[in-house]
Amino acid sequence: MGQMRAMQLDGPGKPLRMVIRPLPVAGSAELLIEVTACGVCRTDLHLVDGEIPAHYPIIPGHEIVGHVLAMGERTAGFTIGQRVGVPWLGHTCGICSFCRKGQENLCDQPEFTGCTRDGGYASHVVADARYCFPLPDRFTDVEAAPLLCAGLIGWRALRLAGDGRRLGLYGFGAAAHILAQVATAQEREVYAFTRAGDEDGQAFARLLGCVWAGSSETAPPVMLDAALIFAPIGALVPAALRVVRKGGRVVCAGIHMSDIPAFPYADLWGERAILSVANLTREDGASFFEVVEKAGIRTVTERFALEQANEALLRLREGRLTGAAVICPC
Numbered sequence: 001m002g003q004m005r006a007m008q009l010d011g012p013g014k015p016l017r018m019v020i021r022p023l024p025v026a027g028s029a030e031l032l033i034e035v036t037a038c039g040v041c042r043t044d045l046h047l048v049d050g051e052i053p054a055h056y057p058i059i060p061g062h063e064i065v066g067h068v069l070a071m072g073e074r075t076a077g078f079t080i081g082q083r084v085g086v087p088w089l090g091h092t093c094g095i096c097s098f099c100r101k102g103q104e105n106l107c108d109q110p111e112f113t114g115c116t117r118d119g120g121y122a123s124h125v126v127a128d129a130r131y132c133f134p135l136p137d138r139f140t141d142v143e144a145a146p147l148l149c150a151g152l153i154g155w156r157a158l159r160l161a162g163d164g165r166r167l168g169l170y171g172f173g174a175a176a177h178i179l180a181q182v183a184t185a186q187e188r189e190v191y192a193f194t195r196a197g198d199e200d201g202q203a204f205a206r207l208l209g210c211v212w213a214g215s216s217e218t219a220p221p222v223m224l225d226a227a228l229i230f231a232p233i234g235a236l237v238p239a240a241l242r243v244v245r246k247g248g249r250v251v252c253a254g255i256h257m258s259d260i261p262a263f264p265y266a267d268l269w270g271e272r273a274i275l276s277v278a279n280l281t282r283e284d285g286a287s288f289f290e291v292v293e294k295a296g297i298r299t300v301t302e303r304f305a306l307e308q309a310n311e312a313l314l315r316l317r318e319g320r321l322t323g324a325a326v327i328c329p330c
């Protein structure tokens with residue numbers, strides 16, 4: 001029997017630690033995947049901090065790229081050796097009212113990769129084939145990893161923001177650096193907001209086509225049609241509302257956020273809306289990968305070895321990353 005290596009999170013507040021386990025066996029609808037790259041997402045930090053419900057001990061990681069090593073008998077369409085991507089949405093029930101209405105992202109009995117089932121901070125992972133994606137050839141494994149959550153859930157957030165031309169992005173990390181390119185390709189104007197004094201982040205945003213980049217404490221030169229918030233900071237919600245025009249939307253794209261401070265009703269009035277984005281559907285994935293191909297999106301990544309997972313998480317926590325961190329287990 002073979003073995004696998006993984007960085008395991010035993011519980012909230014603990015550092016990840018290397019474990020060796022027997023190689024898992026793929027169930028009838030599952031793929032056994034050799035992981036070549038796994039993106040590091042802010043959600044992984046929320047798991048470490050115990051801010052979202054998870055099944056501990058857990059192997060985090062839900063932006064997985066790898067190759068199929070073995071598969072169950074009900075995995076039509078996949079072949080041994082094929083490159084696949086494994087996203088956050090790991091499984092849905094298929095029968096709840098949300099699943100039946102095409103809102104599987106809101107499923108009552110979901111499983112989430114690297115949260116309720118083991119993820120990709122590991123040499124191997126088992127995934128439900130029905131939720132895996134083939135990936136565009138244009139990207140290397142490392143380049144493709146951030147597409148699987150930062151890109152994909154960012155894409156869902158962008159669609160919920162409507163088709164307004166002037167778009168604000170709060171927090172210019174892994175998701176925003178992809179979405180800025182998607183929105184620019186759609187001929188929108190993108191306004192990037194970073195932490196005050198983050199000159200490097202603002203320069204990075206301009207490099208990727210943003211027409212303006214500045215501190216989240218300042219107002220952009222024009223009113224925005226919509227704003228997407230990727231930073232987990234509740235105070236950004238009223239800040240974004242104040243720079244969005246009447247009828248505009250503020251979309252909160254993260255899974256967890258600090259409390260939203262009270263604000264005057266006048267800032268919401270005028271049919272402005274605040275909404276959140278939860279998870280993804282498989283249709284989001286299909287449409288996103290098509291857009292990514294057409295728009296010539298590129299991703300900017302920093303690589304870490306599997307043993308360096310804690311270092312990658314720390315760098316993300318401290319905002320000391322350009323683009324997305326990616327763990328390479330081999």
Ligand SMILES: [Zn+2]
Pocket residue numbers: 092093094095096097098099104106107108109110
């Ligand atoms: Zn369901």
Ligand SMILES: [Zn+2]
Pocket residue numbers: 041042043062088149150
């Ligand atoms: Zn994520």
